[in-house]
Amino acid sequence: MEKKSQQTRLVHNDYVAPAGFGAFPVPIHHASTVLFANVAAMRSRNWQDKSAYTYGLHGTPTTFTLEARLAAIENGNYCLLAPSGLAAIAMVHMALLKSGDDVLIPDNIYNPNREFANWMARDYGVQVRYYDPLVGAGMAKLLQDNTRLVWTEAPGSVSMEVPDIPAICAAAHARGIPVALDNTWAAGIAFAAFDHGVDIVMQALTKYQSGGSDVLMGAVITQDEALHRRIEDAHMRLGLGVSADDTYLVLRGLPTLKLRFDAHDAGARTVAAWLAQRPEIARVLHPAFADCPGHETWQRDFTGAGGLFSVLFDEAYSEAQTDRFIDSLRLFKIGFSWGGANSLCVPYRIQQMRRDWPGRGQLVRFNVGLEDPQDLIADIAQALARLSD
Ligand SMILES: *Cc1c(COP(=O)(O)O)cnc(C)c1O
Numbered sequence: 001m002e003k004k005s006q007q008t009r010l011v012h013n014d015y016v017a018p019a020g021f022g023a024f025p026v027p028i029h030h031a032s033t034v035l036f037a038n039v040a041a042m043r044s045r046n047w048q049d050k051s052a053y054t055y056g057l058h059g060t061p062t063t064f065t066l067e068a069r070l071a072a073i074e075n076g077n078y079c080l081l082a083p084s085g086l087a088a089i090a091m092v093h094m095a096l097l098k099s100g101d102d103v104l105i106p107d108n109i110y111n112p113n114r115e116f117a118n119w120m121a122r123d124y125g126v127q128v129r130y131y132d133p134l135v136g137a138g139m140a141k142l143l144q145d146n147t148r149l150v151w152t153e154a155p156g157s158v159s160m161e162v163p164d165i166p167a168i169c170a171a172a173h174a175r176g177i178p179v180a181l182d183n184t185w186a187a188g189i190a191f192a193a194f195d196h197g198v199d200i201v202m203q204a205l206t207k208y209q210s211g212g213s214d215v216l217m218g219a220v221i222t223q224d225e226a227l228h229r230r231i232e233d234a235h236m237r238l239g240l241g242v243s244a245d246d247t248y249l250v251l252r253g254l255p256t257l258k259l260r261f262d263a264h265d266a267g268a269r270t271v272a273a274w275l276a277q278r279p280e281i282a283r284v285l286h287p288a289f290a291d292c293p294g295h296e297t298w299q300r301d302f303t304g305a306g307g308l309f310s311v312l313f314d315e316a317y318s319e320a321q322t323d324r325f326i327d328s329l330r331l332f333k334i335g336f337s338w339g340g341a342n343s344l345c346v347p348y349r350i351q352q353m354r355r356d357w358p359g360r361g362q363l364v365r366f367n368v369g370l371e372d373p374q375d376l377i378a379d380i381a382q383a384l385a386r387l388s389d
Pocket residue numbers: 083084085086087110157182184185204205206207216217218337
């Protein structure tokens with residue numbers, strides 16, 4: 001072949017790196033176009049077949065590896081990645097619900113999930129009903145002929161009630177209805193979702209799996225192939241791709257996931273136990289503490305707790321006072337999300353979020369990071385002293 005022009009040589013390069021390179025990290029493959037060896041290979045390729053590649057959106061060695069590793073952590077068979085936890089939630093809704101269908105959602109669900117469901121109710125003709133997260137076997141009475149999906153979250157990530165997942169799943173399965181779980185709090189570490197009956201596990205990888213407060217990503221994990229195929233169709237039609245670099249960052253965090261989770265867990269229990277004996281605090285809403293609704297269920301079904309919990313201040317303290325408490329914290333920063341190394345603290349207007357919330361005390365949520373718990377306690381102590389300034 002004649003010598004190509006410089007411009008063509010800029011695009012086509014015959015160099016191929018030698019094979020046989022070995023290292024622990026998973027290679028970061030950036031690709032929209034994926035190459036086929038010939039037209040026959042292109043024509044016969046099926047985008048759902050994970051033994052080969054079709055297009056960047058349908059997966060690369062990097063994303064396939066993260067999917068397989070997340071499925072293994074949860075003891076599932078299939079995993080789909082989405083660009084945020086919320087995108088993973090939306091994908092489950094859209095895969096399983098259509099106009100005229102009914103969906104049941106716990107009243108303590110992650111609020112953007114509620115917003116999404118309300119949007120489906122308002123504009124897409126889906127019937128959305130909210131249930132008491134402690135309903136347990138009472139779920140059976142709520143199910144209708146047109147109920148197509150039951151959402152759960154264990155525990156609800158602000159008010160922290162721990163639902164009886166096996167009882168809810170038993171009721172739903174008796175009517176052939178799948179149960180989805182937002183399993184972000186337990187990270188696939190502290191709750192074996194499929195063993196307790198869950199059909200669809202959703203994870204916000206943004207939290208513990210990433211661990212760096214620097215990535216947004218979500219996942220949906222299943223055991224059942226037919227269910228996976230339905231969600232996979234929605235995943236493809238919605239065009240939910242994830243970045244190779246972000247995928248790498250999540251893969252990089254996985255080997256230390258349990259070590260970090262256990263450290264968050266130990267730190268949070270130390271801080272929560274200290275808060276529990278303070279006169280300013282009316283209740284500690286941490287599943288490992290007897291004050292938390294569903295504590296016995298947590299003891300029965302969970303093996304750990306992570307770093308996230310809430311407290312209710314005594315009703316004597318106004319919102320202005322608890323806001324001053326939070327503003328006075330130095331190690332705890334103010335911000336959403338959690339699961340990273342840094343401790344966070346956020347107030348929630350729980351009375352406005354929940355239909356039948358008892359009591360008027362202010363709710364404050366803590367994410368205990370990886371700092372020394374004694375330094376965190378000292379920080380809280382100096383901020384509590386500012387409550388009544
Ligand atoms: C953060 C979070 C999500 C959503 O994850 P994003 O990646 O922030 O969209 C969903 N559920 C729970 C319980 C969460 O904490």
